[in-house]
Amino acid sequence: AQSVTQPDIHITVSEGASLELRCNYSYGATPYLFWYVQSPGQGLQLLLKYFSGDTLVQGIKGFEAEFKRSQSSFNLRKPSVHWSDAAEYFCAVGAGAGNMLTFGGGTRLMVKP
């Protein structure tokens, strides 16, 4: 069965600074990988996804993520964080068509002015 680990429970960055959120997965084959964002009091919204091909994927709100097979990682990045990016971020892995998503425990991002 697949699993997802997000090592950082909380991260605080200054507005305008760069951001990297870590995600490690466990799965025997090439997984489908996702990042979701949850703003306070809201449901989750898909930021980006990776299925195959180019290992650097672009998402909404200026986010990108890079799939590194050798490290079983799918880290989320943003060059310059805005105060509105404060939220909780979830990495998820799917094992293909018909398989359910497995979510990581989440990373809560706080942005200092």
Added chain:
Amino acid sequence: NAGVTQTPKFQVLKTGQSMTLQCAQDMNHNSMYWYRQDPGMGLRLIYYSASEGTTDKGEVPNGYNVSRLNKREFSLRLESAAPSQTSVYFCASTPLGQISTGELFFGEGSRLTVL
């Protein structure tokens, strides 16, 4: 443009009481899901309905039942609530066969407290 609507948004129950969480989507999606969210544990799948007329257990189904009332509606029932069921519950939907695309559409959540 409602998307996925959950009711109620907040509920407090006593141990042993029953209740039903309602979910409706207006996007003509075939598949619907119920997740629970607990601190540090991400979202865990309780039950899902791949299409109207079918339901299946997810990762943590014990203590819950579901009903896919029609294509739009998917309800989650707690027959005898326990403090361990204190959580935030999310309903989600996606077009049939699209679970692999990962694009789940979520409701805003229902916060349940069991005393």
